[in-house]
Amino acid sequence: MKALSTRMRVWWVVITIAVLVWSLLPVAAIFATSFKLPSQLDVGTFLPKTWSTTNYEQIFTGSAKDLFLPALRNSIGISLIATAVAVVLATFAAYAIARLDFPGKRLILTTALGVSIFPVISLVTPLFNLWRNIGLYDTWLGLIIPYLSLTLPISIWTLAAFFRQIPWELEQAAQVDGATPWQAFRKAVVPLAAPGVFTTALIAFFIAWNDFVYGISLTSTSRARPVPAALAFFTGASQFEEPTGAISAAAVVVTVPVVILVLLFQRQIVSGLTQGAVKG
Amino acid sequence: MAAITLKDIVKRYPDGFLAVKGVSLDIKDGEFVILVGPSGCGKSTLLRMIVGLEDISDGELRIGDVVVNDKAPRDRHLAMVFQNYALYPHLTVFENIAFPLRLQKGQFSDEEIREKVEHAAATLELQDHLQRKPANLSGGQRQRVAMGRAIVREANAFLFDEPLSNLDAKLRGQMRTEIARMQRRLGTTTVYVTHDQTEAMTLGDRVAVLRKGELQQVSSPRGLYEQPVNLFVAGFIGSPPMNFMPGEVTGDALRLPFVDVPLDDRLRSRIGERRIVIVGVRPEHFSDAGLLDDAKRSRGVSFESEVDVTEWLGADLYAYIPFETSAEVAGTLEELDRDLDGEGMRTQLVVALDDASRIRDGDTATLWFDPARMLVFDPESGENLMFDPDEAKAIDEQNEADRRASLERAQAREKAAAGSR
Numbered sequence: 001m002k003a004l005s006t007r008m009r010v011w012w013v014v015i016t017i018a019v020l021v022w023s024l025l026p027v028a029a030i031f032a033t034s035f036k037l038p039s040q041l042d043v044g045t046f047l048p049k050t051w052s053t054t055n056y057e058q059i060f061t062g063s064a065k066d067l068f069l070p071a072l073r074n075s076i077g078i079s080l081i082a083t084a085v086a087v088v089l090a091t092f093a094a095y096a097i098a099r100l101d102f103p104g105k106r107l108i109l110t111t112a113l114g115v116s117i118f119p120v121i122s123l124v125t126p127l128f129n130l131w132r133n134i135g136l137y138d139t140w141l142g143l144i145i146p147y148l149s150l151t152l153p154i155s156i157w158t159l160a161a162f163f164r165q166i167p168w169e170l171e172q173a174a175q176v177d178g179a180t181p182w183q184a185f186r187k188a189v190v191p192l193a194a195p196g197v198f199t200t201a202l203i204a205f206f207i208a209w210n211d212f213v214y215g216i217s218l219t220s221t222s223r224a225r226p227v228p229a230a231l232a233f234f235t236g237a238s239q240f241e242e243p244t245g246a247i248s249a250a251a252v253v254v255t256v257p258v259v260i261l262v263l264l265f266q267r268q269i270v271s272g273l274t275q276g277a278v279k280g
Numbered sequence: 281m282a283a284i285t286l287k288d289i290v291k292r293y294p295d296g297f298l299a300v301k302g303v304s305l306d307i308k309d310g311e312f313v314i315l316v317g318p319s320g321c322g323k324s325t326l327l328r329m330i331v332g333l334e335d336i337s338d339g340e341l342r343i344g345d346v347v348v349n350d351k352a353p354r355d356r357h358l359a360m361v362f363q364n365y366a367l368y369p370h371l372t373v374f375e376n377i378a379f380p381l382r383l384q385k386g387q388f389s390d391e392e393i394r395e396k397v398e399h400a401a402a403t404l405e406l407q408d409h410l411q412r413k414p415a416n417l418s419g420g421q422r423q424r425v426a427m428g429r430a431i432v433r434e435a436n437a438f439l440f441d442e443p444l445s446n447l448d449a450k451l452r453g454q455m456r457t458e459i460a461r462m463q464r465r466l467g468t469t470t471v472y473v474t475h476d477q478t479e480a481m482t483l484g485d486r487v488a489v490l491r492k493g494e495l496q497q498v499s500s501p502r503g504l505y506e507q508p509v510n511l512f513v514a515g516f517i518g519s520p521p522m523n524f525m526p527g528e529v530t531g532d533a534l535r536l537p538f539v540d541v542p543l544d545d546r547l548r549s550r551i552g553e554r555r556i557v558i559v560g561v562r563p564e565h566f567s568d569a570g571l572l573d574d575a576k577r578s579r580g581v582s583f584e585s586e587v588d589v590t591e592w593l594g595a596d597l598y599a600y601i602p603f604e605t606s607a608e609v610a611g612t613l614e615e616l617d618r619d620l621d622g623e624g625m626r627t628q629l630v631v632a633l634d635d636a637s638r639i640r641d642g643d644t645a646t647l648w649f650d651p652a653r654m655l656v657f658d659p660e661s662g663e664n665l666m667f668d669p670d671e672a673k674a675i676d677e678q679n680e681a682d683r684r685a686s687l688e689r690a691q692a693r694e695k696a697a698a699g700s701r
Contacts, residue, residue, distance in 0.1 A: 172333050173366035177380040177429065178354040187379075191370040 027255070034248035041244055055249035064234055064246050070222035071230030075254070078140050078226060079208040082147035086204045087197060089148075090155030095185070097156070098163035099171075109157070116153035123149075124217045131218055138219045143226070146214045151204035158203065162196030163189070198265050206258060227254045282344035282436040282469060283309045284330065290338035291325050291493075299325045301493040302339065307437075310687060312463050312470045314484035316477060318516070318621045322493040323473045324441055330471060331360050331439050343436055354383075359430035360439040364446065365422045367414040367429075374410040377401065377428040400428040403462070420451045427462065437469040444479065456482060464690040477517055481505070485683045486676075489513050491619060499672065500679035507672035511558065511612070511662035514655060515620055520563050520598065520630045524613055526606040527559040527656065534559070534656075537603040538629075539583035541651045550665040551656060556608045557665070560655040563598070563630045568637040569646040580650040587643050588628070597637050599645065601629040609659050616662070 036048040059068040136142035174184035215229035234243040284307040291300035300322040315323040328334040332353035404424040444452045481501040489496040497509045508514035533540040591598040605627045639645045656665045
């Protein structure tokens with residue numbers, strides 16, 4: 001490729017900055033707001049006049065503690081379980097789809113795609129009634145099951161694409177070397193698929209972690225309510241005070257794990273691990 | 281170590297396509313057998329059926345005395361080298377070679393594994409690379425790692441699936457001799473698939489030529505070269521390939537495009553009532569008539585022709601002489617060309633001359649060949665009318681005796697080397 005001309009380069013810089021500002025401004029605003037004193041929320045400056053951790057104290061030890069901490073526990077627990085189940089099931093499903101030829105293979109893939117684009121809001125009302133009748137309303141399991149319907153299809157699709165890239169000869173070589181099909185899968189395929197599984201787990205975790213509609217509709221108490229839903233129940237210190245600061249602080253707290261996860265697994269998501277397996 | 285016996289092996293795909301149509305082959309213990317043929321002839325499918333990666337639709341496969349048709353690959357105790365090597369990219373070279381040993385849980389201690397791997401690595405000169413990952417190795421080194429993985433198994437037989445086709449020409453020659461040396465020393469039964477007739481000729485104790493899923497001929501390389509059973513084998517073996525020309529019987533002579541060959545009794549009895557035949561002469565059986573002494577010259581026939589293009593290769597000089605083929609044999613020859621992955625180019629005679637020859641592009645040259653070395657084929661069936669079963673058998677028996685002798689010599693050398701260590 002030939003080097004960009006100066007004009008082109010200037011344009012690229014301008015566009016990049018515009019996109020960055022556009023996408024990071026809300027995050028920065030929430031971050032800044034979370035450090036403002038409740039009394040200074042409407043001062044009108046972007047950065048807080050005095051940096052304070054009042055809001056964080058409020059959600060972790062103060063008045064919002066009973067609302068936020070159980071919600072945080074629920075969110076982490078439900079998302080992790082939903083992710084783990086989705087990834088394990090999707091790994092087997094995707095492996096079968098990538099490797100085996102069986103009737104109904106296309107049907108599974110198209111159904112998975114169909115389920116993943118189904119509007120969530122249209123499922124919530126029937127689920128609400130069903131869950132209340134069978135006793136799943138306001139339980140962890142009552143959220144994990146619908147989350148699986150969101151995370152499984154996308155996991156199957158991404159993992160199937162990943163498995164297809166792994167040369168089949170590796171497994172065959174392992175089998176000739178004396179491995180059972182299960183050993184061949186575990187020793188030759190899984191280590192190579194690990195980056196793909198990490199990526200998929202990450203995506204599945206975000207989907208479950210970010211959900212709001214199921215979280216607000218299928219829960220009623222802190223028994224199972226996740227953080228995004230709990231934020232809506234925050235109140236100010238008095239009825240004349242807005243809970244904006246506390247909500248911002250809680251939002252920052254739930255964003256941090258996501259950012260950390262992305263930074264951690266960024267290195268894992270490198271492709272090219274399969275290089276050298278077959279001819280270079 | 282074991283013999284491998286194939287009996288009427290058939291591969292039928294679910295869509296009804298017959299990839300292998302009843303192949304029977306006896307591979308003796310310690311023998312090096314090549315499966316060769318153009319693309320799509322079923323050679324790789326056959327190999328994968330032997331190793332157990334493809335189901336056998338019909339027929340019987342024995343390794344040693346055991347029928348293994350329904351056994352899983354791991355229970356057949358074979359080692360295979362894949363075309364693309366199939367090394368485990370997440371493991372080091374050491375662990376790649378140790379992989380088959382580690383799978384046999386509890387059978388080998390870590391110390392034994394280390395010893396075996398290091399011995400295999402020493403055989404293949406991989407000692408300096410044991411801690412590297414396959415991604416950092418060159419093509420030839422990867423190839424050797426794949427062979428190392430086969431060696432440590434101490435398997436019943438080695439199977440190679442076009443192992444050299446990803447290497448460049450120079451390395452291919454080196455690895456070819458390396459494989460031959462390894463096989464001689466270990467004396468392990470080996471089945472080797474290739475589409476390259478040079479590899480087939482140089483490596484094999486016996487070569488099985490396949491065409492469209494059918495076995496054409498199994499013989500020693502020399503047997504295939506001198507006594508091919510049909511047009512296909514004759515055209516496939518040899519480089520540059522054999523020249524095929526129409527031959528018309530006219531009275532006492534066989535009329536070729538360039539020259540009339542006198543019909544002796546042997547030729548006449550073999551040709552029988554046929555009016556048109558296909559005549560095959562190998563490029564290296566032609567000579568520049570100017571370089572021959574009179575005694576030799578009188579034994580063959582000479583003819584003049586216009587040389588179109590010449591190629592000088594150092595030891596050889598190839599001359600190309602275009603000619604018009606006759607309509608009666610054009611169909612058969614075109615089909616043959618397609619079967620051999622050819623392009624259906626112009627019909628021309630390729631002549632390999634001595635490098636002393638002064639024939640150059642555009643010259644009118646006097647060429648000579650000995651009709652005794654000429655092969656004659658039936659234009660319909662492609663059958664070699666000059667095929668001599670006794671002669672073919674004699675060649676193969678001689679070859680078998682040579683093989684045993686060289687195997688024994690190699691084993692004795694190995695023992696002596698092991699004893700002096």
